[in-house]
Amino acid sequence: xxxxxxxxxxxxxxxxxxxxxxxxxxxxxxxxxxxxxxxxxxxxxxxxxxxxxxxxxxxxxxxxxxxxxxxxxxxxxxxxxxxxxxxxxxxxxxxxxxxxxxxxxxxxxxxxxxxxxxxxxxxxxxxxxxxxxxxxxxxxxxxxxxxxxxxxxxxxxxxxxxxxxxxxxxxxxxxxxxxxxxxxxxxxxxxxxxxxxxxxxxxxxxxxxxxxxxxxxxxxxxxxxxxxxxxxxxxxxxxxxxxxxxxxxxxxxxxxxxxxxxxxxxxxxxxxxxxxxxxxxxxxxxxxxxxxxxxxxxxxxxx
Ligand code: URA
Numbered sequence: 001x002x003x004x005x006x007x008x009x010x011x012x013x014x015x016x017x018x019x020x021x022x023x024x025x026x027x028x029x030x031x032x033x034x035x036x037x038x039x040x041x042x043x044x045x046x047x048x049x050x051x052x053x054x055x056x057x058x059x060x061x062x063x064x065x066x067x068x069x070x071x072x073x074x075x076x077x078x079x080x081x082x083x084x085x086x087x088x089x090x091x092x093x094x095x096x097x098x099x100x101x102x103x104x105x106x107x108x109x110x111x112x113x114x115x116x117x118x119x120x121x122x123x124x125x126x127x128x129x130x131x132x133x134x135x136x137x138x139x140x141x142x143x144x145x146x147x148x149x150x151x152x153x154x155x156x157x158x159x160x161x162x163x164x165x166x167x168x169x170x171x172x173x174x175x176x177x178x179x180x181x182x183x184x185x186x187x188x189x190x191x192x193x194x195x196x197x198x199x200x201x202x203x204x205x206x207x208x209x210x211x212x213x214x215x216x217x218x219x220x221x222x223x224x225x226x227x228x229x230x231x232x233x234x235x236x237x238x239x240x241x242x243x244x245x246x247x248x249x250x251x252x253x254x255x256x257x258x259x260x261x262x263x264x265x266x267x268x269x270x271x272x273x274x275x276x277x278x279x280x281x282x283x284x285x286x287x288x289x290x291x292x293x294x295x296x297x298x299x300x301x302x303x
Contacts (some may be wrong), residue, residue, distance in 0.1 A: 101184035107142035113177030128213035133182035149261040222261030
């Protein structure tokens with residue numbers, strides 16, 4: 001695919017050590033998308049345990065008696081989560097005490113993206129970026145990818161006109177929501193435990209169902225394994241590199257696999273591969289956007 005990038009975006013890619021051929025213009029050029037929902041954080045609901053407890057005394061009682069380790073204490077059932085709208089899902093995550101991570105976290109990290117409308121619908125975002133779990137800074141700020149890896153991620157997304165804030169610098173951007181597999185920080189940034197991933201999975205699934213993104217980018221092996229465990233045989237044993245370069249599916253949404261930005265910070269040569277992954281995701285987005293536009297045109301004609 002080709003991208004029609006401005007000087008600022010090209011500079012960003014240079015900074016990322018990504019060298020690509022720049023078309024002057026052309027059919028494949030990415031057109032400026034209409035501005036999406038007004039910028040602002042997704043999180044309007046209580047985001048830390050104290051806020052959630054104040055709103056729900058029964059959760060406070062459950063949390064106070066949470067035993068150590070990963071014993072399950074309280075979480076809405078998967079069935080309940082399936083029926084939640086966006087604000088209810090935010091509340092459920094904010095008050096979740098399903099595993100021991102609720103004891104050590106400072107904040108839950110639900111996700112970030114353009115502002116959700118006030119009527120319970122999710123934010124409008126065609127792109128969903130999925131990482132692993134909050135780190136120290138994310139735990140403190142309650143927002144995903146706010147550290148060095150987040151800066152790299154934002155720069156890479158900006159280079160293709162995508163942003164967690166919708167419109168920035170007067171430039172039209174395609175809106176992205178950014179979430180993690182785990183909504184709470186594993187202490188010491190250790191890897192997520194399988195039972196923690198399992199406890200959080202219904203939240204992630206509901207986020208996808210509600211957002212209905214046109215494309216998902218799964219970053220790193222935990223996101224990839226969580227999303228593709230039902231569709232890719234032996235995904236745990238499959239090297240991430242072998243899953244790149246093709247379009248997978250998660251509940252009807254196309255998934256593109258790429259490296260985690262924290263890995264890219266340590267491994268400069270892989271940045272060019274990550275850029276290829278973003279280009280593949282952009283191809284997917286463009287096709288789905290075109291199909292949607294055509295369908296809307298037909299509907300308008302039918303009346
Ligand atoms: N790494 C992740 O996977 N997620 C974050 O939010 C931050 C770092």
